[in-house]
Amino acid sequence: MFTMTLRKAGLAAATALALSLTATACGGGDSGSGGDKINIGIKFDQPGLGLKTQDGDYTGFDVDVAKYVAKELGHEEGDITWKQAPSNERENMIANGDVDFIVATYTINDERKERVSFAGPYFLAHQDLLVRADDSTVRSEDDLNTSELKLCSVTGSTSAQNVKNDFAPKANLINYGGYSECLTGLENKTVDALTTDDSILAGFAAQEEHQGKFKLAGLNLSDEPYGIGLKKGDTELQQKINDALKKMVDEGAWEEAAKKHFGPANYEYEAAPEITEKS
Structure with missing residues (x-):
């Protein structure tokens, strides 16, 4: 009788442990659920857009856009790991899975679209x-x-x-x-x-x-529509990000971020562009 009781207690403990481990394993890696980590590429050396400050904070218009999109995807700010995304490494970072998406003054063009997909654009420079x-x-x-x-x-x-x-x-x-x-x-x-x-x-x-x-110098040499870069063919994430960008504009959060970061430079930015990158 005593031996049987010990066996039952041991079995219950083992079952509880297994359930705990299963719940823990299921909790990570899904980019759509809150509390999960997410890797976002930004620039670290662009004041007003993407800048890593001396005290380790991240600030700029692109950073605010990235935070808003991440929140709409179910991630709090503490879930974000910021990754430096140099211009010549952005496609590789996306293709290798180093980041979930990139918000780094990333101009949409046909050459890049051969390797990655874009959401947006969210800004026209x-x-x-x-x-x-x-x-x-x-x-x-x-x-x-x-x-x-x-x-x-x-x-x-x-x-x-x-x-x-x-x-x-x-x-x-x-x-x-x-x-x-x-x-x-x-x-x-x-x-x-x-x-x-x-x-x-x-x-x-x-x-x-x-x-x-x-x-x-005041020369308008080209149009540079900034998009959010993501893994090529990920139409589900593309649509979610587009929805987030539209909501950011509709709520006035886009304009608030633009005034905050571009206003001090007296930079006459254009209104938020129409979203064109769709599956």
Whole structure:
């Protein structure tokens, strides 16, 4: 009788343990349920868009968009692991499963859509130049197409491709790994201009340590629709993100985030674009 009681107690304990382990195993990995971890790619070096601060926080318009989308997918802010997404690594990060999605000034274009899918767009920027405040050499697009002008951009960015393939094939184009390196080069006069999207340039110009040093040239060189990059063919996640972006605009949260991050730079951003990336 005593032996049987011990056996029953042991069996009950084993069953409870098995159920506990099963519940724990079922709780992780599903990107749609609350409390699960999610990996999101952003830029770490773009003020106003995606910036990792000295105290380890993450701030910017892209960060706010990513947080809103994650919440709509069932994730609290504490569930997010932020991953640095350099321009030339974004497609690989998505294809390798390093991130669930990327919100990192990621222009939608046909070449990229061969490897990844996009949701959105959620923002429309335009390529421009950042020059030193006292610079008067760049007044129009025609001033760019000369080997005497040292243009800096970032490896893997559409801005670098546009310079090389479209409006300034003769320019002396210097590619660095990040925009902060280009900005340093502009400040110490090893380059003459930094070219990328006006939204990014405005963020740099608005930083307290840079105020008065730089200015935008005011050239509208291209249209750059920012999308949220995700694994190619994942139409279910694409639709969920599109729904989240629409809700963000309809609720006014999109406009609130845009004013917060672009207002200090006096950057005249466009209204939220129509969502075009659909399955």
